[in-house]
Amino acid sequence: MKRIADSTVRRLSMYLRYLEDLDTRGQQTASSDELAHLCGTTPAQVRKDLSFFGSFGKRGLGYPVHELTAHLREILGLQREWKVLIIGAGKIGAALANYRGFRQRGFTVAGVYDNDPHKVGQPWGEAIVRPMDALEADLNRDDAPIAVLAIPAEGAQAVVDRLVKAGVRAILNFAPTQITVPPHVNLKSVNMAMELEGLSFALTNPGYLDEGAA
Amino acid sequence: MKRIADSTVRRLSMYLRYLEDLDTRGQQTASSDELAHLCGTTPAQVRKDLSFFGSFGKRGLGYPVHELTAHLREILGLQREWKVLIIGAGKIGAALANYRGFRQRGFTVAGVYDNDPHKVGQPWGEAIVRPMDALEADLNRDDAPIAVLAIPAEGAQAVVDRLVKAGVRAILNFAPTQITVPPHVNLKSVNMAMELEGLSFALTNPGYLDEGAA
DNA sequence: CCCTGCTTGTGAACAATTTCACAAGCTCTA
DNA sequence: TAGAGCTTGTGAAATTGTTCACAAGCAGGG
Known part of the structure; x- marks a missing residue:
């Protein structure tokens, strides 16, 4: 019964992509730390995101890659066509x-x-x-x-x-x-x-500073 | 010297698009309320976004369309090629x-x-x-x-x-x-x-509810 | 010139999201 | 069975972003 943030869903999608990779390579488990590095986020974020939907990991071990892949597919509604x-x-x-x-x-x-x-x-x-x-x-x-x-x-x-x-x-x-x-x-x-204009802005205003117009 | 949120920059980009429209149609001024409706946001948001970069509007009147267009182009770094x-x-x-x-x-x-x-x-x-x-x-x-x-x-x-x-x-x-x-x-x-997976999620979990997996 | 009506600009309140920090729990070893 | 070494799950704190609410200020009319 909890609202899930859009950003969370996007990250779930990314976790899934990399878990599929790991799964194909036969890796059994992945820690939140490993997933975070692959996806460019933080371990805490990974754990929090997943915790909204259940407890999929084993303490001391990490997350079972194949199982988590299946769970994420189900959460995202990707088992169906x-x-x-x-x-x-x-x-x-x-x-x-x-x-x-x-x-x-x-x-x-x-x-x-x-x-x-x-x-x-x-x-x-x-x-x-x-x-x-x-x-x-x-x-x-x-x-x-x-x-x-x-x-x-x-x-x-x-x-x-x-x-x-x-x-x-x-x-x-x-x-x-x-x-x-x-x-x-x-x-x-x-x-x-x-998106391109966002880049233009970033290049024009380095560090996203307010140039103090008047 | 203030950090500008990514979401703010995206909205500026949208304001610019619609201001250009209004400008071509010869409209002189636009209120935050009008811009908000065009862009699907709120008047307060419009005013706050613009206020990071200066005071472009006139109280009681709204924002001068043509001028604000120019300001936004400059802020976004779009005067150059x-x-x-x-x-x-x-x-x-x-x-x-x-x-x-x-x-x-x-x-x-x-x-x-x-x-x-x-x-x-x-x-x-x-x-x-x-x-x-x-x-x-x-x-x-x-x-x-x-x-x-x-x-x-x-x-x-x-x-x-x-x-x-x-x-x-x-x-x-x-x-x-x-x-x-x-x-x-x-x-x-x-x-x-x-993005597609985000839609799949939304369709699968109506209202973004946590289905309480276990 | 003053009053009315409208709209901006903005600090403060609120809401959402991310990060922190740590207890709980699993595995392996002896 | 006890202890060491990891890693999860999660409330609480911190941070970030949005909304509110209202004083300040402009235009037009009498």
């Missing part, structure tokens, strides 16, 4: 679909949608690009719960509204604009321009 | 380079690098893909301060080490792996798999 709709048959969507970790983690592309008549009907990975207008009908049939929004900012909100109305319950937004959704829908936004 | 190296001539790099906000904000692609002999020498946007081996020599010549890492996880750290040694001072990492850099180098990581 997630169908993913990709909205926008451009470079970003292609990058995502090509990414092999995508499928390894149980995410499969259920469909690709675009407005551009030149793209509609073209093969795209293992799918065929479908017209945006088919969204609603397809959704009723397939019931894909996650949508990746990889279209320009203009019109993004309108597409989101359609997705939400059609029953999508989670959206990963790459459009560089603010999107609003009803509270029962989960939204995450990734904004590449924003 | 930033040269960006793209490491990895794949889909992600292409998505970034294609993105029009990229150039609008003063980021220009200074070079694209890849190891794949099939890609080296090919035209790529307005650049020509160069071999990874040319990195060091080119950097001495061009001195590009920002690098975008769009290569697989394997070998990412090695490439980063080379970039750092060659004088790169900011890195935007899309490789799904933990990267370490010396303290004088700025690093931001974007991990698409992690």
Whole structure:
């Protein structure tokens, strides 16, 4: 019954990635210290993060790698398959679909949608690009719960509204604009321009100092 | 002399985007309330964020759109041109380079690098893909301060080490792996798999509840 | 010029997250 | 069985980030 911080979930995801590595290499146990070093955090943080969900470790020994991997997969909801709709048959969507970790983690592309008549009907990975207008009908049939929004900012909100109305319950937004959704829908936004501007800020204001404008 | 939170910088970036919009539309002033609604935050947050850098508003009126736009550009270091190296001539790099906000904000692609002999020498946007081996020599010549890492996880750290040694001072990492850099180098990581897993978690554990494992 | 209505700027209160510090507990050895 | 050496799990403290609440200040009207 406890709220889990977003940052915690992101770290869990990272723990999982490295535990999988260790597991493949046959390592039996890993200490919070080892995990912390791999993931660039602190041992205390690792222990606290995991403790929200149970006691998975053995004192004096560390965490059993294989078991913890399974627990994390379950916590993150990765034992099942997630169908993913990709909205926008451009470079970003292609990058995502090509990414092999995508499928390894149980995410499969259920469909690709675009407005551009030149793209509609073209093969795209293992799918065929479908017209945006088919969204609603397809959704009723397939019931894909996650949508990746990889279209320009203009019109993004309108597409989101359609997705939400059609029953999508989670959206990963790459459009560089603010999107609003009803509270029962989960939204995450990734904004590449924003990240670059963060770097620009850091380079311009070394050490994050306030230059005292006036 | 005050530390600025990462979240604050991201919001500044968002304020700038919407202020530019308002400015193009000829709007003279904007209140913290209006900005907050556009950006999905609170008026108090807007005022606090801006107050770290000065007093840009007029009480009773709001903020002068055009002026504040200029101030934010300066704060974020966007009056100058930033040269960006793209490491990895794949889909992600292409998505970034294609993105029009990229150039609008003063980021220009200074070079694209890849190891794949099939890609080296090919035209790529307005650049020509160069071999990874040319990195060091080119950097001495061009001195590009920002690098975008769009290569697989394997070998990412090695490439980063080379970039750092060659004088790169900011890195935007899309490789799904933990990267370490010396303290004088700025690093931001974007991990698409992690974001999707965050959605999976949210869908699996509605309301972010602790299911009380045992 | 004074009053009303509105909006900023900001210290102080609050909330969330991270770090600390240490008791509890496991394994191995003798 | 007792003791040494580790490492977990977790309340409490510290730190970091957000929200509140209100005095200060500007514009416009009478």
